[in-house]
Amino acid sequence: MNCNEIQKSFGIYWDLPDDDISRYQVQQHIQSCAACAEEFAIWKESAELIRQAEDTRSISLSEGRIPGMVMKRIYEAESWRIPVPERLYMISDKLRRNLIFSIAFCLGLFLISFLFSIAYGNGTLHEDPFVFGLHPVASAEADADSMDGFAMSSAVASLTDPTFLNTATAHSISQSMLAISIIGMVSTLLIMNWVSRTEQ
Amino acid sequence: MTDAQLIREIKDGNVQLYAELIARYERKILSFIYHMLKSSNLESMAEDLCQDTFYKAYRSLHTFREVEASFSTWLYTIARNTVLSELRKNKKMNISFEQTGHEPSSSAETLPEQTVLRKEKVLLVRDAINNLPEKQRSALILREYDQLDYQEIANILGQTVSSVKSLLFRARASVRLQLEPYFLEPIFNDYEGMNQR
Numbered sequence: 118m119n120c121n122e123i124q125k126s127f128g129i130y131w132d133l134p135d136d137d138i139s140r141y142q143v144q145q146h147i148q149s150c151a152a153c154a155e156e157f158a159i160w161k162e163s164a165e166l167i168r169q170a171e172d173t174r175s176i177s178l179s180e181g182r183i184p185g186m187v188m189k190r191i192y193e194a195e196s197w198r199i200p201v202p203e204r205l206y207m208i209s210d211k212l213r214r215n216l217i218f219s220i221a222f223c224l225g226l227f228l229i230s231f232l233f234s235i236a237y238g239n240g241t242l243h244e245d246p247f248v249f250g251l252h253p254v255a256s257a258e259a260d261a262d263s264m265d266g267f268a269m270s271s272a273v274a275s276l277t278d279p280t281f282l283n284t285a286t287a288h289s290i291s292q293s294m295l296a297i298s299i300i301g302m303v304s305t306l307l308i309m310n311w312v313s314r315t316e317q
Numbered sequence: 318m319t320d321a322q323l324i325r326e327i328k329d330g331n332v333q334l335y336a337e338l339i340a341r342y343e344r345k346i347l348s349f350i351y352h353m354l355k356s357s358n359l360e361s362m363a364e365d366l367c368q369d370t371f372y373k374a375y376r377s378l379h380t381f382r383e384v385e386a387s388f389s390t391w392l393y394t395i396a397r398n399t400v401l402s403e404l405r406k407n408k409k410m411n412i413s414f415e416q417t418g419h420e421p422s423s424s425a426e427t428l429p430e431q432t433v434l435r436k437e438k439v440l441l442v443r444d445a446i447n448n449l450p451e452k453q454r455s456a457l458i459l460r461e462y463d464q465l466d467y468q469e470i471a472n473i474l475g476q477t478v479s480s481v482k483s484l485l486f487r488a489r490a491s492v493r494l495q496l497e498p499y500f501l502e503p504i505f506n507d508y509e510g511m512n513q514r
Contacts, residue, residue, distance in 0.1 A: 128486035132460065132467070163442075163493040170442040171352070171462045183343045183364065184336040187371045191332060198332045 120146075120153050127160040216312055223305040230298030237290060320388045327378060339371050342389060345463055346370055346396050352458045353400045356447035359407060366403055370396040386472050393465070393473045397455060438499055445495035446488075453488035456481055 123146045126139050133140040147154040192199045318326075318334075320341070326334050350370070351363040374381075374395050381391055446454060455474060459465045467478045474481065 125486075128489045129482055132485065159496075160489070160493060163489065163496055166438050166442045166496065167446070167457070167461050167489070167492055170439050170446060171348075181336075181340070183347070183367055183371065184339040186368050187339055187375070188333075188336050190368070190372050191335070191375055195332075198330075200333060 120150060123147075123150075123153050124156055127157060130157075130160070131164050216308060220305055220308050220312075223301040223308070225301075227298045227301035227305065230294040230301065233290075234292075234294040234298065321383055324378065324381065324383070324388065327375075335375055338388075342392055343367065343371070345389070346392060349393060349458060349463055350396055350400055352446075352462060353397070353455065354404075355443070356449075356454065357404055357407060359403070362403065366399050367396070370399050373399065387469070390465075390469050390472045393459065393463075393469075397473060401451070434499070438496060441495055441499070442492055445492040449488050449491055452476075453484050453491070456484040457488040457492075460485055 123143055126143055130140065130143055143157070147157045318337075320338065323334050323338050327338070347363055347367045350366050351360050354360045354363055354366070370392065374392055377395070381388065386394075446457060449457065452474060456470055459470045459473060465473070467481045470476075470481045471478045474484075476484070
């Protein structure tokens with residue numbers, strides 16, 4: 118290779134692998150040619166300066182900032198992809214105020230009802246031993262002995278419903294209050310569970 | 318987990334893993350974008366464009382084919398296109414920029430002469446790189462700072478390997494030409510020294 122060809126390969130010399138034939142030829146040539154050796158030195162310094170010119174001083178990269186921002190953009194565009202534990206619901210101030218009021222009301226209801234049921238546990242609306250469940254059939258069958266002189270073989274007038282199911286919840290004040298207090302407490306827990314997954 | 322495995326998982330709906338993929342490449346991509354924007358003094362936008370690059374990559378992830386190019390090559394291509402698009406936009410807006418050279422922070426008087434000269438040369442090289450045509454600059458940045466091979470650079474720039482070689486040669490020759498006066502100085506100094514002797 119002549120000087121011209123050798124000098125043309127200076128521009129890519131540093132990209133060549135160590136065992137490349139062109140690299141070997143350049144090394145051999147500059148040992149015997151002073152002009153090419155001088156030119157090679159200039160190219161070498163130039164290549165070193167290019168590498169040194171990498172300016173990374175102004176690149177400040179805070180950990181997780183870019184991934185965080187990109188993921189935020191992705192989740193804004195595709196909200197259904199937000200992982201369930203990270204899913205947050207936005208609620209307005211008005212709704213928040215109403216929720217606080219609801220929770221306070223439910224808790225108050227629970228406390229008052231519970232205390233009332235303890236204090237006035239014996240108070241009843243009316244005495245009825247059969248509060249829930251199946252009631253016996255009311256029978257209007259005629260008593261044969263009471264029918265003087267008449268013998269009616271099938272003088273029966275019975276009610277059509279054989280059974281009667283009473284579905285009333287409570288028949289006493291204490292039972293009603295206890296039921297209300299349970300409803301109040303369950304409502305409170307449900308609302309608070311939902312609020313815990315919300316963000317202002 | 319390899320890039321390919323991560324991408325498969327993300328395509329299957331496990332989007333959270335994309336953050337891990339970003340973390341692997343954010344520094345490289347940010348550095349590339351930063352150096353590309355320096356020529357227009359828009360380097361302050363580097364982080365925003367880096368975010369845009371990763372967001373665009375996510376949106377087009379379904380089009381990514383592993384057999385055609387590596388994920389990093391694909392990402393560099395998106396980053397370059399994003400930068401070029403931004404540069405075009407800014408060119409249209411005809412914004413005049415204030416020159417903000419990165420001067421050495423310490424006082425020149427307190428530094429040894431050789432260090433000052435070296436710093437001057439580095440600044441000159443930065444200017445020379447910034448003044449290169451876009452393709453030459455991209456090729457040089459990808460080769461010198463991101464250490465990509467010719468094939469990867471060719472894929473990113475949409476050129477052949479021999480074109481990339483040519484681009485790199487011309488880029489380095491331009492930089493070398495800018496430094497020519499400085500290279501002559503030591504020789505001149507040596508000559509003066511010889512005369513004194």
